[in-house]
Amino acid sequence: MTRLKFLRFLIYSFLGFLLSPVKSLAQMAPRVFDAGRVTSQITSVSKFYVEDYSGPPASLKENPETWSLRLHGMVKRELVFTYPQLLKRPTIKMFATINCIGNPVGGGAIGNALWEGVPLASLLDEADPEFFADVAAFKGADDYHDSIPLRQARHSSALLALKMNGRPLALDHGFPLRLVVPGLYGIKQMKWIREIEIGRDDREGYWQKRGWSKKARVKIFSRIDHPRDGDWIFQRSLLAQGVAFAGDRGVQYVQVSSDGEKTWALAKLEPPLSDYSWVRWSVPISFNKPGRYQLSVRAADQYGGVQRDDLRDPFPSGTSGVHRVNISVA
Numbered sequence: 060m061t062r063l064k065f066l067r068f069l070i071y072s073f074l075g076f077l078l079s080p081v082k083s084l085a086q087m088a089p090r091v092f093d094a095g096r097v098t099s100q101i102t103s104v105s106k107f108y109v110e111d112y113s114g115p116p117a118s119l120k121e122n123p124e125t126w127s128l129r130l131h132g133m134v135k136r137e138l139v140f141t142y143p144q145l146l147k148r149p150t151i152k153m154f155a156t157i158n159c160i161g162n163p164v165g166g167g168a169i170g171n172a173l174w175e176g177v178p179l180a181s182l183l184d185e186a187d188p189e190f191f192a193d194v195a196a197f198k199g200a201d202d203y204h205d206s207i208p209l210r211q212a213r214h215s216s217a218l219l220a221l222k223m224n225g226r227p228l229a230l231d232h233g234f235p236l237r238l239v240v241p242g243l244y245g246i247k248q249m250k251w252i253r254e255i256e257i258g259r260d261d262r263e264g265y266w267q268k269r270g271w272s273k274k275a276r277v278k279i280f281s282r283i284d285h286p287r288d289g290d291w292i293f294q295r296s297l298l299a300q301g302v303a304f305a306g307d308r309g310v311q312y313v314q315v316s317s318d319g320e321k322t323w324a325l326a327k328l329e330p331p332l333s334d335y336s337w338v339r340w341s342v343p344i345s346f347n348k349p350g351r352y353q354l355s356v357r358a359a360d361q362y363g364g365v366q367r368d369d370l371r372d373p374f375p376s377g378t379s380g381v382h383r384v385n386i387s388v389a
């Protein structure tokens with residue numbers, strides 16, 4: 060390194076340090092793809108949003124055969140698996156929606172897929188955690204790290220997924236192995252898992268260190284996919300459509316308003332593909348005169364919780380803000 064380069068390095072490191080709190084918040088910036096106006100129930104791998112802090116780890120791109128999974132810590136039996144060994148284990152299939160805690164109101168960082176993998180509980184049973192252990196801490200090959208309560212890890216639907224929509228995971232989505240655990244935001248759905256450590260004390264996760272939620276429980280979300288903001292409508296009625304999601308609590312109902320949230324019409328719900336999948340909703344809306352209208356959508360979960368529009372900022376625990384689109388009826 061020349062002296063000039065070294066000096067530049069020092070200056071940039073210092074600037075980076077000063078800016079790091081701002082930058083790290085801004086960095087929760089998922090790559091999203093336009094899914095069209097009729098969102099398909101199953102999101103294709105190529106349309107499924109991608110979010111990670113530094114991209115797929117080089118070690119997995121270059122030599123995936125060196126990968127292995129290690130389960131250790133407060134367990135009676137430490138376990139190590141290679142990829143072929145994991146592939147031989149019994150698997151289950153499960154539809155589940157994953158959404159990013161940083162997804163803004165109406166945003167596209169959400170998708171639904173068929174996940175197939177090894178139930179985490181089956182590995183935990185084999186490893187036999189010690190009585191006082193209560194945390195499962197995960198580490199990715201990119202050094203991303205986060206933990207969930209052992210109770211949640213032992214849930215029958217916590218999956219170490221090997222496949223997504225019937226094919227081995229794409230590198231972007233966590234090949235060779237990722238966690239899928241219903242009810243929690245994407246922040247906890249570790250990709251490229253290399254290590255699971257059973258322990259007693261909580262570790263601060265990568266994003267938690269940067270101020271984001273520790274529990275990361277999914278908030279109620281609903282989105283209008285048709286019409287879109289700014290649309291001109293040349294009829295006096297339309298079929299509004301969209302999706303709604305409430306994590307592992309299930310969507311109870313979806314309502315749409317076209318009169319500035321004075322009255323709400325109940326939308327029709329398509330049966331979800333699983334208890335952990337989003338639902339697609341639709342509702343006919345009519346307009347008695349030309350003009351500008353605002354459509355709003357809100358959903359409730361099976362426990363009666365309704366979206367709270369005062370929580371519009373995704374930081375630090377995810378948003379439950381009401382999605383609104385403005386249209387002109389000619």
Ligand SMILES: Nc1nc2c(c(=O)[nH]1)N[C@H]1C(S)=C(S)[C@@H](COP(=O)(O)O)O[C@H]1N2
Nearest residue numbers: 108109110111112159199203245246248250
């Ligand atoms: N190893 C690793 N896993 C990770 C992340 C990461 O940066 N590294 N990001 C998390 C976040 S914030 C989200 S929203 C989901 C996104 O999963 P996807 O890219 O498959 O949509 O992955 C999670 N798992």
Ligand SMILES: [Mo]
Nearest residue numbers: 110159160245
């Ligand atoms: Mo995320």
